[in-house]
Amino acid sequence: MAGEILVATNVLEYPYTRTVGPVLGAFFTGLREGRIQGVRAADGRVLVPPTEYDPLTSEELTEMVDVGQAGVVTTWAWVYAPRPLHPLDRPFAWVLVRLDGADTSMLHALDAGEPERMSTGMRVRVRWREGRVGEIQDIACFEPETPS
Amino acid sequence: MTEAGPDPNEPVRSIRAPVHLEYHFMPGRASSRFLRGVEQGRLLGQRCPQCAKVYVPPRGACAACGVPTDEEVEVADRGTVTTFCVVNVPFHGQKIKLPYVSATILLDGADIGLFHLLQEVDAEKVHMGMRVEAVWAPPEQRKPTLESILHFRPSGEPDADYETYKDHV
Numbered sequence: 001m002a003g004e005i006l007v008a009t010n011v012l013e014y015p016y017t018r019t020v021g022p023v024l025g026a027f028f029t030g031l032r033e034g035r036i037q038g039v040r041a042a043d044g045r046v047l048v049p050p051t052e053y054d055p056l057t058s059e060e061l062t063e064m065v066d067v068g069q070a071g072v073v074t075t076w077a078w079v080y081a082p083r084p085l086h087p088l089d090r091p092f093a094w095v096l097v098r099l100d101g102a103d104t105s106m107l108h109a110l111d112a113g114e115p116e117r118m119s120t121g122m123r124v125r126v127r128w129r130e131g132r133v134g135e136i137q138d139i140a141c142f143e144p145e146t147p148s
Numbered sequence: 149m150t151e152a153g154p155d156p157n158e159p160v161r162s163i164r165a166p167v168h169l170e171y172h173f174m175p176g177r178a179s180s181r182f183l184r185g186v187e188q189g190r191l192l193g194q195r196c197p198q199c200a201k202v203y204v205p206p207r208g209a210c211a212a213c214g215v216p217t218d219e220e221v222e223v224a225d226r227g228t229v230t231t232f233c234v235v236n237v238p239f240h241g242q243k244i245k246l247p248y249v250s251a252t253i254l255l256d257g258a259d260i261g262l263f264h265l266l267q268e269v270d271a272e273k274v275h276m277g278m279r280v281e282a283v284w285a286p287p288e289q290r291k292p293t294l295e296s297i298l299h300f301r302p303s304g305e306p307d308a309d310y311e312t313y314k315d316h317v
C-alpha cells in the first residue's frame with residue numbers, strides 16, 4: 001500500500017433553506033393543492049412558473065392565474081443514463097412544457113419510456129406525486145397524453 | 149422537502165434547496181505520502197531545491213520556483229500560532245462546542261502554516277506566537293487524514309519571538 005496514491009470520496013453539501021416570497025409561495029402552495037398557477041404579466045401574458053417582477057417593465061406582479069395540467073413540449077433532451085439524484089430512475093427526457101393557458105414554458109422531467117416517443121409539440125400531462133408538500137417535486141414528472 | 153410548518157394549511161413560505169456534490173478526491177503522490185505518514189504519527193514535508201522552503205503538506209512542487217520538490221523532510225508535531233480565528237457562529241453539522249479557535253500553525257521546520265483546530269485553551273487566551281503541540285488520536289485509530297491529529301493545544305513553552313515567524317504571517 002505504501003506509496004500508492006490515495007482516493008477519498010468527498011461529499012460537499014449545503015442544506016440551504018430559501019424563502020420563496022409571495023409569488024413563488026403561492027405557486028408552491030398551489031402545487032400542494034394539486035393546482036398549477038402562473039402570474040399575469042403587464043402585457044397580459046401568463047408566466048409559468050410565475051415571476052415576482054415583470055420581465056419587460058420590472059413592475060411588481062401579483063395576479064395569480066390557474067393554468068391547465070397538460071400542455072405541449074417546446075424542446076427536450078433525452079437522458080440515457082439517469083444520475084442518482086435525477087427525478088426518475090429510468091431513462092427520461094428533460095422537457096420545456098408550455099401548459100395550456102400559459103405563454104411561457106417550464107422545465108420538468110417527462111417519463112416517455114423511450115426517445116422514439118419524443119417530439120417537439122407532443123402533448124403531455126402532469127403526473128402528481130402522492131403526499132404533496134409544496135415544492136416542485138410535487139409534480140413527480142410529466143407523461144405523454146396518449147398512451148404508448 | 150419543504151420546511152414543513154406545523155400547519156400544512158399555512159401558505160408555503162420556504163423550501164429546502166440543498167446543494168449536494170459527491171466527488172472523488174485524489175491528493176496526488178506527494179500529499180499521499182504525507183497522509184500515509186500522518187497515519188504513522190509523522191509529519192512529512194518536502195524541501196524546495198531552489199529556495200529551500202519546506203512545504204507541509206507537500207504538493208510535489210514549489211509554487212514559487214516551479215520545480216519539483218523531491219527531498220522529503222520530517223517536521224515537528226509542534227509549532228507556533230501565526231494567526232487564528234475564533235468561531236462563534238453555529239452552523240449545520242457543527243461538532244465542536246462554541247466558541248472555539250481555528251489556527252494557522254507554523255510547525256517547527258516548516259515554511260508554510262498548517263490550518264488546524266486549537267483546543268484545551270480558552271478562546272480569549274489564544275494569541276500570535278503561542279506555542280502549541282499536536283494531540284494525536286491513539287495509534288489504532290489513526291487514518292490517512294489530518295483528523296488523525298485530534299487538535300493542537302498549548303505546549304506550555306514561552307511564546308515564540310516574532311522574528312521567528314514574521315515571514316509567515
Ligand SMILES: [Zn+2]
Nearest residue numbers: 196199210213
Ligand atoms: Zn522554491
